[in-house]
Amino acid sequence: MDRDTTASRNVTTFCRICEPLCGMVATVEDGRLTRLRPDRDHPLSAGFACQKGIAFTEVVNDPDRVTTPLRRTPDGFVEVGWQEAMADITARLRVIHRRYGSGAIGWYMGNPAAFSYSHLLGVVAFVKGLGSRAHYFTASTQDTSSRMLASQFLYGSPLAVPIPDLARTDLLLIMGANPLVSHGSLLTAPRIRDRLRDIVGRGGRVVVIDPRRTETAAAFDWLGIIPDGDAYLLLALLNVLFTENLADPAATENLPEGTTWLRARCAPFTPETTAEHTGIAPERVRTLARDLAAAPHAAVYGRFGTSVGRHSTLTAYLIDAVNLVTGNLDRPGGSVFSTLGIPGQRWAMMAMGASLRRSYRNRRTRVGGLPAVIGSEPAALMAKEMTVPGRHRIRAMFVSAGNPVLSVPNGDEFEAAAAGLDLMVGLDLYVNETTAHCDYILPVTTMYERDDFAITFQQFQATPFRQATAAVVPPRGLARSEWEIIDEMMRRMATRTPVFLLFAAIRLVLGLLGRRFHPRPIVDMIIRLSDGGDRFGLRRSGLTFGRLIRRHPHGTVLAPTVRTGVLGEIVAYRDGRVRLRHEEIASEIASLTGQPRTPEYPLRLIGMREPASENSWMHNPPLLWRGGRRGQRALIHAEDAAQLGIKDDDMVCVQSAHGRIELPARLTEGLVRGVVAVPHGYGHKGTGGWRRANLVGGVNVNLLMSTEPGDLEALAGMSILIGIPVSVARIDNADV
Numbered sequence: 001m002d003r004d005t006t007a008s009r010n011v012t013t014f015c016r017i018c019e020p021l022c023g024m025v026a027t028v029e030d031g032r033l034t035r036l037r038p039d040r041d042h043p044l045s046a047g048f049a050c051q052k053g054i055a056f057t058e059v060v061n062d063p064d065r066v067t068t069p070l071r072r073t074p075d076g077f078v079e080v081g082w083q084e085a086m087a088d089i090t091a092r093l094r095v096i097h098r099r100y101g102s103g104a105i106g107w108y109m110g111n112p113a114a115f116s117y118s119h120l121l122g123v124v125a126f127v128k129g130l131g132s133r134a135h136y137f138t139a140s141t142q143d144t145s146s147r148m149l150a151s152q153f154l155y156g157s158p159l160a161v162p163i164p165d166l167a168r169t170d171l172l173l174i175m176g177a178n179p180l181v182s183h184g185s186l187l188t189a190p191r192i193r194d195r196l197r198d199i200v201g202r203g204g205r206v207v208v209i210d211p212r213r214t215e216t217a218a219a220f221d222w223l224g225i226i227p228d229g230d231a232y233l234l235l236a237l238l239n240v241l242f243t244e245n246l247a248d249p250a251a252t253e254n255l256p257e258g259t260t261w262l263r264a265r266c267a268p269f270t271p272e273t274t275a276e277h278t279g280i281a282p283e284r285v286r287t288l289a290r291d292l293a294a295a296p297h298a299a300v301y302g303r304f305g306t307s308v309g310r311h312s313t314l315t316a317y318l319i320d321a322v323n324l325v326t327g328n329l330d331r332p333g334g335s336v337f338s339t340l341g342i343p344g345q346r347w348a349m350m351a352m353g354a355s356l357r358r359s360y361r362n363r364r365t366r367v368g369g370l371p372a373v374i375g376s377e378p379a380a381l382m383a384k385e386m387t388v389p390g391r392h393r394i395r396a397m398f399v400s401a402g403n404p405v406l407s408v409p410n411g412d413e414f415e416a417a418a419a420g421l422d423l424m425v426g427l428d429l430y431v432n433e434t435t436a437h438c439d440y441i442l443p444v445t446t447m448y449e450r451d452d453f454a455i456t457f458q459q460f461q462a463t464p465f466r467q468a469t470a471a472v473v474p475p476r477g478l479a480r481s482e483w484e485i486i487d488e489m490m491r492r493m494a495t496r497t498p499v500f501l502l503f504a505a506i507r508l509v510l511g512l513l514g515r516r517f518h519p520r521p522i523v524d525m526i527i528r529l530s531d532g533g534d535r536f537g538l539r540r541s542g543l544t545f546g547r548l549i550r551r552h553p554h555g556t557v558l559a560p561t562v563r564t565g566v567l568g569e570i571v572a573y574r575d576g577r578v579r580l581r582h583e584e585i586a587s588e589i590a591s592l593t594g595q596p597r598t599p600e601y602p603l604r605l606i607g608m609r610e611p612a613s614e615n616s617w618m619h620n621p622p623l624l625w626r627g628g629r630r631g632q633r634a635l636i637h638a639e640d641a642a643q644l645g646i647k648d649d650d651m652v653c654v655q656s657a658h659g660r661i662e663l664p665a666r667l668t669e670g671l672v673r674g675v676v677a678v679p680h681g682y683g684h685k686g687t688g689g690w691r692r693a694n695l696v697g698g699v700n701v702n703l704l705m706s707t708e709p710g711d712l713e714a715l716a717g718m719s720i721l722i723g724i725p726v727s728v729a730r731i732d733n734a735d736v
Contacts, residue, residue, distance in 0.1 A: 002072060012039060012553040014454075015097035016115035016447040016591060017614055020048045020190040021454050022184045033060045033473045034449055041554045041587040045190035051624060052614055058139040058475070058621035060446050065429050067477025070090050072440040077431065077441065082478060083712035084487075085440050089168055090492040092423045096396045097496050100532060102131025103366075103392025110402025111139040111615060114438060114456045115447065118483035121519040124398060126486045129499035133392050137379045138374075142407060145373040146307045147186060152360065153582050155663075156572030157353035158374050159459065162320060163187045164299035166195045166462050167561050170204040171291060172297040175230055175319065176305020178214040181609050185303045188454075189462040196220065204295075207288070209233070210305060210633070215669035222289075224672040227604040228309040228723030229278040230302065231592060233285065235269035236278070236319035240289035241325050242266060248293075248327025258580030261322060264558075265589050266526045270480035279672060282301050292326050297333020299323060305606070306504050306719035312713050314588040321580065327577075329567075336562045337570050338461045341531035343345035346569045346576075353572025358513040368709025370717040378717030379408050400427040400444075400482055405434040405608065406616040406683045409705035409719050410658065427482055431689030432617070443479040448472040448479050453523050464562060466532060467555030468548035492585045504613060520545065532558045574734040584715055597674075601656060603640070605704060608677045616681040619693035632698035633666035635677040636728060641667045644728060651731040654678065656724050659703035662731060676728055680721075 008029045008351055015022045017486050020129050023042025028034035036057050038049035046157060056229040059065070069085040080696045085482045096104050107127050127136045139173075141147070148158035164172055166189055177185060179192045196206050200220070208217035209228045223683050229459060240261045241247050252259040271282035278285075308314045320329065328334030339345065367384045368696070370377070377385075382404065386394045397418070405411035411433070418424055418437040426435030427442045451469040475481075487543040494504035507517040524545040528534050534542025543556070568576050634654055636646060646652055652665045671677060682698025684690070704724055706712075713720060 001712065003186075009266070011295060011472045012041075012343045013448065013472050014042075014467055015049060015056070016112075016452065016454065017052050017056065018183050019188045019193065019460065020045060021188060021457065021467065022053055022190050023467075023636060024053060025500065027531045028473055031249045031474060033057055040556060042190070043555060043557050051365055051612055055621040055623035056446075056448075057620075058088060058623055059429065060448055062429075062620060064105065064620060064692075065476065066431060066441055066443045066689070068443060068612060070431070071477055071480065072439050082480075085442065086488055086492065089423070089425055089440055090489055093489070094398055094493060094496055096320055096422055097130065097493070100395060101133060101392070102397040102497075103135070104396075105130055106135035106137065106382065106385065106394040106396070107264055107300075107398040108379065108401070108402050108404055109139070109400050110407070111143070113482070113615070115137075115452075115454060116450065117453055117455045117523050118450065118481055118519050118552070119400065119520065120456065120482040122486040122693065124433070125503070129490060129497055129503065133617070133640045134396055135385060135690075136375055137382055138371065138376045139402065139407065140376050141305065141378045141380065141717055142719050142721065144186065144307060145376065146312035146713060146718050147316045149360075149373045149716040150320065151311045152280055152353070152357060152373070153317060153585065154578055154580070156319055157349050157581070158356055158420030159352070160349070160570045160572065161186055161459065162323070162329065162335040162337050162461055163303040163462060163562075165199075165297070165333050165336045165562060166192075166199065169199060169299045170202075170333060172196070172204070172206045173209065173211045173292070173298070173300040174206065174216065174645060175300065175302035175595040176307070177218045177301065177303035178210070178609060180219060181214070181611050182303070186460050187301070187303075187462060188457045188460045193219075195462070197450050200395065211604075211672045211675045212587075212608060214608075215611075216609060218670070223284070223657055224279065226277060226279040226672060227606050227675060228311075229274075230306045231311045231318060232269065232274040232277040232308065232476040233280060234315065234322055235266050235589070236271045236274040236285045237289045237292070237322055238262065238266040238325060238690070239269050239316070240271065240286050241293060241322070244290070246290065247325045248294035251324055251327040251329065255578060255580060257341050258578070259325075261581045265586060273477040276593065292322065292328075295537070297327060297331070299335045301335070306720060308718055309621075309723055310713060310720055311592065312718050314585060320469070324578065329456065330564055332561070334565050336564055337451040337566050338459050338464065338562045339570060340458055340526065341563075342526070342529045349572040350571060350574065350716055356476060366390065367719070370709060370712065373716050378712055378719070379404060380410075380712055380717070381709065382408065383410070383413040385645055386421060388415040389462055395421060396423040397421055398427070399434055399557070403432045403434045403616045405432075405702050406578070406681060406702065408707075409702045409721075410707045411683070411700055411702060413707060427485060430620070433684065433688050436687045438690075442485055444475060444485070445475045445479050445481045449475045449479065451520070451549075453527065453548070455523055455526065461560065462642065464531060464558040466527065466543055466548055467552070468545050470549050483518065532556070539615045566604075571706060587624040588715065599727065601727050603674055603676050603726050604720045604729055605654070605656070605701075605724040605726045606675060606677050607680045607701065608635070610679050613679065613681055616683075619681070619684065619696045622688040622692060625692070625696070631664070631696070632679050632682045634663050634728070635666050635668050635671060638667045638669050638671050641665065641729075644730060646730045653729050653731055654704065654726050656704040656726045656731075657707045660698040661701060661703055663699050665728075676726060
């Protein structure tokens with residue numbers, strides 16, 4: 001990239017706020033990012049970008065952004081130099097590690113880290129390098145861990161996650177997802193609205209199953225469901241497929257034992273017996289099952305709403321089971337696996353899968369005895385891991401690209417626990433509600449101030465595609481990438497662990513060769529070995545990290561569709577066969593019981609995503625608040641509101657067994673009766689340094705959720721964020 005900072009120039013890059021990774025063109029003037037616009041020449045996004053992507057210029061240049069290391073004092077934060085900050089942090093960390101071991105140190109990594117290969121690999125290297133007892137938390141247990149664990153059960157590896165083949169399907173069943181707003185999740189498909197419309201345009205159907213008539217549901221066919229009723233619906237669909245002999249023989253004949261076992265588990269769940277848990281008429285369920293079986297190409301796709309309920313791992317398992325039984329797993333137009341195509345990937349999947357399955361079996365959390373999925377402990381237990389006495393209690397906590405005070409259940413508990421830590425360090429763009437409690441806040445680069453390749457999302461691409469980017473502008477102020485910060489900490493702690501000592505030796509050798517210690521060569525190796533790569537010179541015109549930037553700035557499509565017939569490559573069990581039979585799944589099915597509606601909490605709470613928000617961290621750009629009526633509201637069905645004496649914009653109290661919040665109401669008919677929907681990510685109460693976000697305010701809906709170990713999803717340790725029993729009452733002026 002041209003490093004001349006005096007000229008005005010346009011730089012081709014891509015957005016990393018959410019999973020479509022839309023192509024962008026950045027205008028740089030005198031070394032400063034001044035404008036972002038969609039890249040018309042991007043092969044997939046083709047001139048589309050959402051308002052968040054365009055507004056990101058205001059994040060890069062935000063006057064509220066942290067650009068210098070900050071140290072907390074009794075009088076507030078003060079600016080310090082990197083040398084002072086790193087010396088004090090690592091000195092205190094060495095003492096904690098020496099006295100208490102690796103189990104006294106924890107790291108929470110937020111969702112944006114998945115969009116930076118160097119951030120992700122850096123945190124993993126640091127946490128694993130500390131020792132086997134270090135605590136590793138991510139946003140996954142508020143999002144994806146249940147989906148990953150279902151894949152581990154079925155295919156032997158949590159990394160084998162199927163996606164719907166949007167380009168070739170005739171019937172797409174979307175459960176608990178709102179892709180017109182999220183733009184796709186565990187599914188990288190730019191311009192997804194157009195792709196869904198294309199299904200209908202070629203004579204197909206898109207059916208959205210959700211308690212709320214979301215933006216996606218309103219655009220296609222909506223089938224309302226009682227919150228957290230997805231597992232019941234899927235079991236009923238399987239029941240119909242089996243009892244009416246609609247199962248695809250070719251798909252199930254290689255799994256006779258597993259299919260027989262699954263049929264027996266589904267037998268009690270007829271459409272009639274599940275209706276009270278789903279709210280869906282039995283005949284509608286039977287018709288849907290027959291349609292799935294009859295469609296030439298069909299796919300069931302579930303996301304966030306199916307991943308954060310009481311039986312979310314079971315639900316993800318059942319989604320794949322329906323795809324398999326109907327003959328749509330690993331088939332064109334069905335549910336497919338987007339692989340990298342690296343030679344020997346089956347052996348790599350087997351080795352990694354065996355390691356992760358062993359970790360899942362053997363490792364349990366200190367508090368609650370819950371498992372870790374892909375090494376990540378349940379984030380809902382962080383506060384308890386900081387406060388419950390005993391060996392391996394967390395005494396030093398790092399938080400990068402995250403705001404668990406707002407994103408994890410019971411943020412008040414986390415804030416109280418943070419006060420008792422010996423050391424807390426934040427790596428972030430802002431002083432947010434969580435980093436406000438840190439001893440140090442270290443300024444980090446934005447996505448346009450570092451190079452990147454979206455390694456995490458290669459396996460979720462609906463169209464196989466590669467794109468890399470160089471840094472568009474230099475870091476603002478004294479900001480550093482997360483990798484640089486972590487590498488410096490590992491260097492200063494080289495004598496504390498064998499892994500850090502090994503890294504020091506590698507760093508020394510590379511320095512003698514004039515090279516730096518950095519994860520980019522690892523990602524370059526993956527690009528070179530995968531489909532389209534140069535295979536280290538065997539394909540002279542093949543791709544490398546550098547060639548993607550120089551020769552393909554807009555990215556390059558590798559194939560029009562995802563390759564199918566790959567189960568033999570991605571199944572990580574030695575016999576290469578999908579495994580349906582698992583005692584853990586049987587136990588979950590046996591434990592299915594509907595939540596009784598009590599007079600105290602007669603309604604059910606769900607979350608919702610807004611087009612101009614991204615979790616808790618995109619409330620500060622002014623552009624996202626221009627025009628239109630915005631602000632957090634509790635959506636209530638008009639008929640429920642009438643019974644409760646609630647009108648539009650009335651202040652209401654939403655209360656659960658675990659907490660209460662107060663916010664304005666908005667009446668709608670776009671909900672299943674008995675459901676309340678509240679957007680997440682709000683709750684800015686002035687403790688953070690982002691001024692506009694503080695003006696936005698709002699309430700933290702996660703205060704209504706529980707962090708008790710017994711209240712988490714049993715198999716993956718997921719926070720339960722939907723189907724929460726609540727009451728809603730109008731607040732009279734006299735009560736305020």
